[in-house]
Amino acid sequence: MPFVADAFRSRLNDTFTGGATERPAWIDELEQGTDAGFFGPGSATWSVHGGKQTILAGVRALLVQALHPGALAGVADHSRYREDPFGRLAGTIRWIYTVSHGDTTAARSASAWVRKLHERVRGEYVDGHGVTKPYAANDPDLARWVHLAFTDAFLRSAQLWGDPIPGGADAYVREWAIAGRLMGVEDAPESDAELRAQMNGYLDRGELVATARTLDVVRFIKDPPLARLLRPGYRALFDGAVVSLDPRHRSMLGLRTPAVGPVEFPVRRTAGVVLDGIGAVLGHQPGTERAALVRIARLGGERRIPDATV
Template identity: 30%
Template sequence: MQAKSMWRSMPPDVQQQHGQDSEHFRKCLDYLREQSAGELEGIYGPDSMTWVLYREPVILLGGLRAILLQIAHPAVASGVSQNSNFRGDLLGRARRTYTAMYQLVFGGLREAMGAAKRVHSIHGRVYGSLPAGADPRGDGRYRANDPALLRWVLATLIDGAIVVFETFVRPLSLEEKRRYYQETRLAAAQFGLLPEQMPPTLEAFYAWYDEQLAGETLRVEDTALELASLLFNSPFTRGQLDELLTAGLLPERWRETYGLAWGTGEQRAWKLLKGTMRRAINLTPPTLRYVTAWHQAQLRLALARGERPTVMARVLNTLDSYVDVPFSIRPVAVKAPTDDKD
């Protein structure tokens, strides 16, 4: 009933575009089914670079960076401002976003496809008119499933994952970056973009991405500045540390545009923070630092292969059955063997 009511409330031209977007998304789902690693492995699978990057919880530190770059596009900023509970439930929105992200990356195929459908459905309800003078293309309208906006949002996540991983974990080889970028064709399809709607290679992607960062389409206006202020003054991001982390990760132009401090003191603090975090991360055993979602995916695969899951995977999965463990997906159903002595 709610979906029908939403459909009836749409202007006729929006209804037509919504139908076209839905048909296009069905093609994306077909592509995902054909190219996925497997029913149990999910979209990417354990041998993917995507799992290598996203099993590191430090990747989440790029969240504020990505959002600031996303809302530098006036249409994205308007969509977030007009259609989101960003102001009233920032923490809840962040948790739902990260849960969906981990389902897309580490979920089995059915779970990942379900998450992609939910994201597309939510985006389908996000459309509206831009403030006067805020439209870089001239039609005065926006919709979240616009391929140009989807491509920009996804681009900030692709680049952000590489930047954060290399900053805090280790350098990536050119081959690893190329492998990761080719896997983002699957991420694009999850968003609603077919492979041909993305640059074909890592080098082509960065040529386009750098052009966007330096061009005139992106510009920080009042709406973006208001949203940025909310980001840095929420109950869980208030303080200089979040601003320092974001300033250190942002390109120089956008650090200055958002008014983030970057004097001698901030640069020294960033260098110290970056080095300390990198040492701490690399001294922490992988099984202790990887996100719960990765452990749950490993548990799912081990059970399917008739192998004994790790103790860490079982503990985290069991705990997630009782409390909402951060960075998790849905708990994996486990039937403990009768001869289990652990």
């Protein structure tokens, strides 16, 4: 069935590159640089971000981020996610993989570029206690929530559907804290326990809330304007993201684990099958990782040890 595989590959590539017909130039540019980057081969970050479960993790992160009314207001008021959802997705993917696989200069530049774009993202929102507050995308608290939701989503998805993480969960949280600091997060967690504690703090303080706007965004995430060929697989991934959520977040979002009466569907297994299929079509190694390996080989295999300095 090569025709079907080619069509599927084409639709997937269109989705993840915002409709680009060729390999994006920024991926090739990751072959350049003067060091191996903040992470590198064998790191927890390369392991977590190299698995195809990152597609599901991205869906999960969007769902959880939508529970913070300030973060949600920034997206709803300033982005064109309905008109161009995959353009926004492509931009996010570019930042994630530049920080993950680029050299340190590229990682810093990509983060500075995103923060520059965020300078205009300002407005007001009603918090979980009914109080109107100002928001700015670069505010440390909002940046922290986005970082926490991302880190938790990618970690939990890797634990459920990915390979064993070198150094375990703590290693990934500690490494990806570098990305948080690049985005202005002053107290990014550096262990799984700290990650859970900080996320629970938002719940305990009543800062998370599901409004009509939240539920509208959830409906959009559940049924985005995908090509017909991709819809069944996406629904399986969405259901997998729902199953992986903290039960409290899932309840707030009005989502349920798919079931018939008391019998739950084998959602986790089905999502895994879909992810394996995506890996078979697109390959099991991101193009950005291959570009980074070319750069590292050119530099003589130099390996930069992740540290707290950004």
